[in-house]
Amino acid sequence: MSDHDTHLAALQQGNRRPLAGYAATHFSWQCDAGVATITLNRPERKNPLTFASYAELRDLFGALKHADDVHAVVVTGAGGNFCSGGDVHEIIGPLLQLPAPELLMFTRMTGDLVKAMRGCPQPIVAAVDGVCAGAGAIVAMASDLRLGTARSKTAFLFNRVGLAGCDMGACAILPRLIGQGRASELLYTGRAMKGDEGERWGWFNRLVEPDALLADAQAMARDLVAGPTFANGITKTMLHHEWAMTLEQAIEAEAQAQALCMLTNDFRRAYEAFAAKQTPVFQGN
Known part of the structure; x- marks a missing residue:
């Protein structure tokens, strides 16, 4: 190893x-x-x-x-x-x-x-x-x-x-x-x-x-x-945290959160499935 x-x-x-x-x-x-x-x-x-x-x-x-x-x-x-x-x-x-x-x-x-x-x-x-x-x-x-x-x-x-x-x-x-x-x-x-x-x-x-x-x-x-569970967790986190943010803070926090989700394999899986006209199979990573 x-x-x-x-x-x-x-x-x-x-x-x-x-x-x-x-x-x-x-x-x-x-x-x-x-x-x-x-x-x-x-x-x-x-x-x-x-x-x-x-x-x-x-x-x-x-x-x-x-x-x-x-x-x-x-x-x-x-x-x-x-x-x-x-x-x-x-x-x-x-x-x-x-x-x-x-x-x-x-x-x-x-x-x-x-x-x-x-x-x-x-x-x-x-x-x-x-x-x-x-x-x-x-x-x-x-x-x-x-x-x-x-x-x-x-x-x-x-x-x-x-x-x-x-x-x-x-x-x-x-x-x-x-x-x-x-x-x-x-x-x-x-x-x-x-x-x-x-x-x-x-x-x-x-x-x-x-x-x-x-x-x-x-x-x-x-x-x-069955969805992108890592991204779902980010959504839940942002729904909770943004209660205490200004709009400007929320938009910046969401920019950072979404950029993180764009690094996941599930984001790539979704693109490749779309390009192949298939349904993506998410794995939560």
Whole structure:
């Protein structure tokens, strides 16, 4: 092995870690052909989150930054519901007993989940049916794409429990998805946004029948995996980072990002396929 190959192998060993075989503890995880599916699976309670599941989700999405065998993620819930938010008995009740440092530890942990979801290069598709409330609405919000059903009900419930609507980035992200006025209404009132309303407002990319929801979300994820996945990761990064840029900064950042993508083999594959009147087969490099 040449010195170049030795150094490349050492670099990859520290920065590329397969996750397809990950064994989840607090939710279900399956991976097929580059598409990972996370299923929140406490259907008897409408799939609430706990301290432990928050932490595992945060760590998993953080690890996805280094995964070279997962190229898109689907997040869904079992039993006809997405997620009812933080578990009333395992999170809400215990929070009343915690002092300020531990409360801040908790709110930072939940915020770190959103940071990890936005920071991983894989596009995330949320498949939302039934109840999607509180932290569940935040997980859907932090995803890149959302498929819903007519019977879905999305509610940012923080106001209903005496808390501010500024939770886990909601005041930053939600207005960018549905507009300031609509976001303000949901965050001030905590009312549920029905499926057809969510589609009309741009919250959902589209509505599908409940029986087809997961299959359609996975099909969307497979389409993303079949595309230029390195370039998709750049697109996600720029969509996130450009929130805080001026137009001039964004145009320059995109010039640099696109020049980088022009160095990829996928860009050459696309050109050669076009010249040969064929469909390109992207490989993510």
